[in-house]
Amino acid sequence: MSASTQSAQPLPVKVTSRNLPTVALAGNPxxxxxxxFNSLTGAYHTVGNYPxxxxxxxxxxxxxxxxxxxxxxxxxxxxTYSLSAWSPEERIAQxxxxxxxxxxxxxxxxxxxxxxxxxxxAQVLLTGSNPVLCLNMSDEAGKAGQRxxxxxxxxxxxxxxxxxxxxxxxxxxxxxxxxxxxxxHPKDCRRRVTxxxxxxxxxxxxxxxxxxxxxxxxQVTWMALKLLKEDPDxxxxxxxxxxxxxxxxxxxxxxxxxxxxGSGQDIHLYIGSQLSGFASGLVREVTLHLSREDAxxxxxxxxxxxxxxxxxxxxxxxxxxxxxxxxxxxxEAPMGWIxxxxxxxxxxxxxxxxxxxxxxxxxxxxxxxxxxxxGVMVFLPNIVLLFAGLAILEDTGYxxxxxxxxDRVMHRFGLHGQSFLPLMTGFGCSIPGxxxxxxxxxxxxxxxxxxxxxxxxxxxxxxxxxLLIPAFxxxxxxxxxxxGIYMTGILLALVFSLLLRRTVLRGEEAPFVMELPPxxxxxxxxxxxxxxDRSRSYVIKAGTIxxxxxxxxxxxxxxxxPPEQPAETGAPAGIVEVxxxxxxxxxxxxxxxxxxxxxxxxxxxxxxFDWRINTALIGAFAAKEVxxxxxxxxxxxxxxxxxxxxxxxxxxxxxxxxxxxxxMLFLLIATPCMATVAIMKKETGSWKYAWGQFIGLSxxxxxxxxxxxxxxxxxx
Amino acid sequence: MSMPEQALAPxxxxxxxxxxxxxxxCRIHTITGSGPIRQRLLDMGLLPDVELxxxxxxxxxxxxxxxxxxxxxxxRKAEATSILVLPVRDA
Numbered sequence: 052m053s054a055s056t057q058s059a060q061p062l063p064v065k066v067t068s069r070n071l072p073t074v075a076l077a078g079n080p081x082x083x084x085x086x087x088f089n090s091l092t093g094a095y096h097t098v099g100n101y102p103x104x105x106x107x108x109x110x111x112x113x114x115x116x117x118x119x120x121x122x123x124x125x126x127x128x129x130x131t132y133s134l135s136a137w138s139p140e141e142r143i144a145q146x147x148x149x150x151x152x153x154x155x156x157x158x159x160x161x162x163x164x165x166x167x168x169x170x171x172x173a174q175v176l177l178t179g180s181n182p183v184l185c186l187n188m189s190d191e192a193g194k195a196g197q198r199x200x201x202x203x204x205x206x207x208x209x210x211x212x213x214x215x216x217x218x219x220x221x222x223x224x225x226x227x228x229x230x231x232x233x234x235x236h237p238k239d240c241r242r243r244v245t246x247x248x249x250x251x252x253x254x255x256x257x258x259x260x261x262x263x264x265x266x267x268x269x270q271v272t273w274m275a276l277k278l279l280k281e282d283p284d285x286x287x288x289x290x291x292x293x294x295x296x297x298x299x300x301x302x303x304x305x306x307x308x309x310x311x312x313g314s315g316q317d318i319h320l321y322i323g324s325q326l327s328g329f330a331s332g333l334v335r336e337v338t339l340h341l342s343r344e345d346a347x348x349x350x351x352x353x354x355x356x357x358x359x360x361x362x363x364x365x366x367x368x369x370x371x372x373x374x375x376x377x378x379x380x381x382x383e384a385p386m387g388w389i390x391x392x393x394x395x396x397x398x399x400x401x402x403x404x405x406x407x408x409x410x411x412x413x414x415x416x417x418x419x420x421x422x423x424x425x426g427v428m429v430f431l432p433n434i435v436l437l438f439a440g441l442a443i444l445e446d447t448g449y450x451x452x453x454x455x456x457x458d459r460v461m462h463r464f465g466l467h468g469q470s471f472l473p474l475m476t477g478f479g480c481s482i483p484g485x486x487x488x489x490x491x492x493x494x495x496x497x498x499x500x501x502x503x504x505x506x507x508x509x510x511x512x513x514x515x516x517x518l519l520i521p522a523f524x525x526x527x528x529x530x531x532x533x534x535g536i537y538m539t540g541i542l543l544a545l546v547f548s549l550l551l552r553r554t555v556l557r558g559e560e561a562p563f564v565m566e567l568p569p570x571x572x573x574x575x576x577x578x579x580x581x582x583x584d585r586s587r588s589y590v591i592k593a594g595t596i597x598x599x600x601x602x603x604x605x606x607x608x609x610x611x612x613p614p615e616q617p618a619e620t621g622a623p624a625g626i627v628e629v630x631x632x633x634x635x636x637x638x639x640x641x642x643x644x645x646x647x648x649x650x651x652x653x654x655x656x657x658x659x660f661d662w663r664i665n666t667a668l669i670g671a672f673a674a675k676e677v678x679x680x681x682x683x684x685x686x687x688x689x690x691x692x693x694x695x696x697x698x699x700x701x702x703x704x705x706x707x708x709x710x711x712x713x714x715m716l717f718l719l720i721a722t723p724c725m726a727t728v729a730i731m732k733k734e735t736g737s738w739k740y741a742w743g744q745f746i747g748l749s750x751x752x753x754x755x756x757x758x759x760x761x762x763x764x765x766x767x
Numbered sequence: 768m769s770m771p772e773q774a775l776a777p778x779x780x781x782x783x784x785x786x787x788x789x790x791x792x793c794r795i796h797t798i799t800g801s802g803p804i805r806q807r808l809l810d811m812g813l814l815p816d817v818e819l820x821x822x823x824x825x826x827x828x829x830x831x832x833x834x835x836x837x838x839x840x841x842x843r844k845a846e847a848t849s850i851l852v853l854p855v856r857d858a
Contacts (some may be wrong), residue, residue: 133810164838167812316815320798322811342837355823363827455841459827462843468830492803562804562846563830564811567839 071124078159080130083187087216088127103490105129106140117227136172138492155233156180162192169330173244179269181237183211183229187593190216197343205338209546241272253306264293264742278303350569363456374440376530384433393425418687423601427676429595430514442581446573464545465552468563477507481727493561499551503544505723522699523711555740601680607644659710659760713760721752785847792820793852800849
């Protein structure tokens with residue numbers, strides 16, 4: 052299993068133009084690489100104040116003053132503490148750094164956490180890469196009183212060193228120039244890393260040995276270091292390319308024993324101490340002024356409340372409730388405007404035809420496109436609000452605290468504390484959530500998290516709740532109902548992971564180790580961008596997939612038309628209208644979608660769904676929002692009246708609240724959308740998990756809705 | 768798997784990190800155990816002689832939140848047992 056999953060770790064190698072020099076950004080998690088990447092390339096990738104936001108290798112072209120006119124191909128690597136690479140996303144970073152394809156490597160260091168970043172620099176230097184040192188977050192370090200002697204640092208390391216603040220967009224010009232300088236004057240800085248004499252000698256001897264068997268080049272030092280650590284990957288590689296690899300391993304083992312005996316430490320501790328010794332020595336040499344101890348007092352004070360042993364959990368639940376409350380209450384007015392706009396458009400378009408016309412084009416425009424796409428677009432304000440709330444939690448650093456607070460609960464249910472962040476991402480969309488599970492080192496943890504992730508109610512399901520909740524719940528119960536449906540999803544995810552961990556995915560528990568970044572004030576720009584980005588993709592989806600599926604569903608709901616109708620009689624107007632509505636309902640039932648819906652009735656009637664809901668369920672597999680679109684179409688076609696009633700009112704008069712609850716549960720749990728099935732196949736490397744998840748969730752959803760509806764019918 | 772660190776018996780007063788109450792300052796004596804998690808702790812800079820402070824515990828007493836100079840991290844009790852520390856007496 053692990054083999055198949057590993058081979059599926061996609062290395063999204065985008066072919067960048069061969070002529071452009073290639074530069075990578077490497078650094079610890081949460082050191083601000085992506086913000087710099089965005090500044091350099093003009094791209095806008097999601098950033099956040101927690102480790103592990105970037106899980107894939109991204110590339111773009113950096114241009115601007117200081118760089119060659121044709122630009123530089125820039126790669127943003129996932130954050131990594133070292134080049135040992137334990138998790139899938141760290142492996143991506145390591146492969147790239149050791150691949151030998153890079154013309155320069157910018158090591159991004161968080162200035163407020165200098166020593167640890169410089170340990171990574173030491174490793175990058177030892178790989179023989181051509182380095183640039185970028186001391187990021189210099190504004191924050193400066194505010195805390197830290198002053199560094201950059202000249203001294205340049206003298207000691209003999210590499211370009213620049214200070215930047217990605218947040219304030221400072222030092223970007225200097226960074227460009229430094230990159231250009233490094234490209235023009237490539238350096239091999241392996242010797243600049245001060246190591247103990249014993250270690251240096253041992254590495255030299257191993258390098259000579261490697262040279263004897265024909266392995267040369269700037270990477271030999273790193274290879275020698277890995278041999279000392281008996282790294283299985285390096286040994287595997289050498290086994291393949293070197294004939295007499297055994298003598299090499301023996302030599303390495305001898306050197307290792309010698310170093311261990313001399314230091315009294317095992318090799319991993321010893322090498323770790325050597326690298327950290329280099330880093331802390333460097334910090335001592337270049338520090339003009341230390342940062343004040345009290346600089347983080349505010350962050351600590353906030354944590355003593357928010358991460359409090361007693362208050363932490365209730366505060367977390369209250370914050371989540373607050374976000375849902377805002378999503379509802381503040382969304383109402385703008386929703387009304389969008390509804391009004393689409394209503395106006397529908398009237399205007401209808402006005403082009405004489406009253407009572409049964410033009411197909413009019414029906415397509417009004418009952419198909421405007422009812423379908425409009426029905427989805429109405430919920431844009433809620434999407435924007437929900438994402439503003441989540442963006443603030445992400446960018447302040449609260450999410451990492453929430454993971455800390457929730458770890459115990461997660462752990463009890465067999466989930467890893469680190470699963471928490473991908474699960475929260477799942478509230479936005481399951482796809483990035485599933486991708487974010489790459490931060491999990493253990494394959495089983497990762498699989499469990501991916502399998503339960505669609506239970507996190509995603510943004511595409513929000514329109515469904517916004518349609519159904521007002522239809523079946525009185526105003527004071529709406530926010531609690533929304534909170535309740537999200538909580539139900541979370542609760543089920545926990546129960547399912549416990550079941551999976553106790554049955555098919557049994558295994559050892561992986562450790563939980565997570566960095567907690569200080570709180571940071573999110574920039575308005577970043578929050579606004581996340582809101583804009585989310586609304587943009589929502590509108591695009593409404594204009595493409597939802598539009599397309601709406602047209603298909605409209606056609607399926609309109610054709611074939613009903614058989615020849617009897618000529619109109621001279622009955623009174625009121626009766627004619629009733630008759631027309633009945634005819635319309637019959638026509639719907641006669642259509643392809645109607646027939647499918649009717650055919651599904653034996654399966655779904657026990658759940659309380661009628662054929663109209665069934666037709667919408669089909670569309671929901673393409674994209675969840677389509678459920679809303681199709682309900683709009685069915686009810687638009689089903690009425691002949693020009694002044695259409697609001698959809699949620701139509702639903703209220705057609706279905707009981709019990710059907711509403713049964714339906715909401717079914718839509719929460721069943722049938723992850725097409726895109727989710729596809730990404731599951733991609734990330735797990737097998738259809739087994741993709742379809743297993745699909746079928747498992749759908750069957751469970753059916754059983755749960757059945758139980759709720761049948762038991763509810765007994766008592767209500 | 769050679770384990771030289773077993774050869775040096777920890778000094779009498781060294782404790783497992785999880786045994787320390789909130790607010791205690793201590794110095795790392797060594798990191799025991801083996802494999803990826805040990806390497807991860809070393810990579811993050813948890814090395815002999817590094818000073819740290821136990822800040823707080825999550826609801827339920829686990830994980831543990833520690834501060835190492837300018838940065839902070841959380842780890843579970845299970846991982847904290849592999850960190851042997853010497854309490855630092857405040858001057």
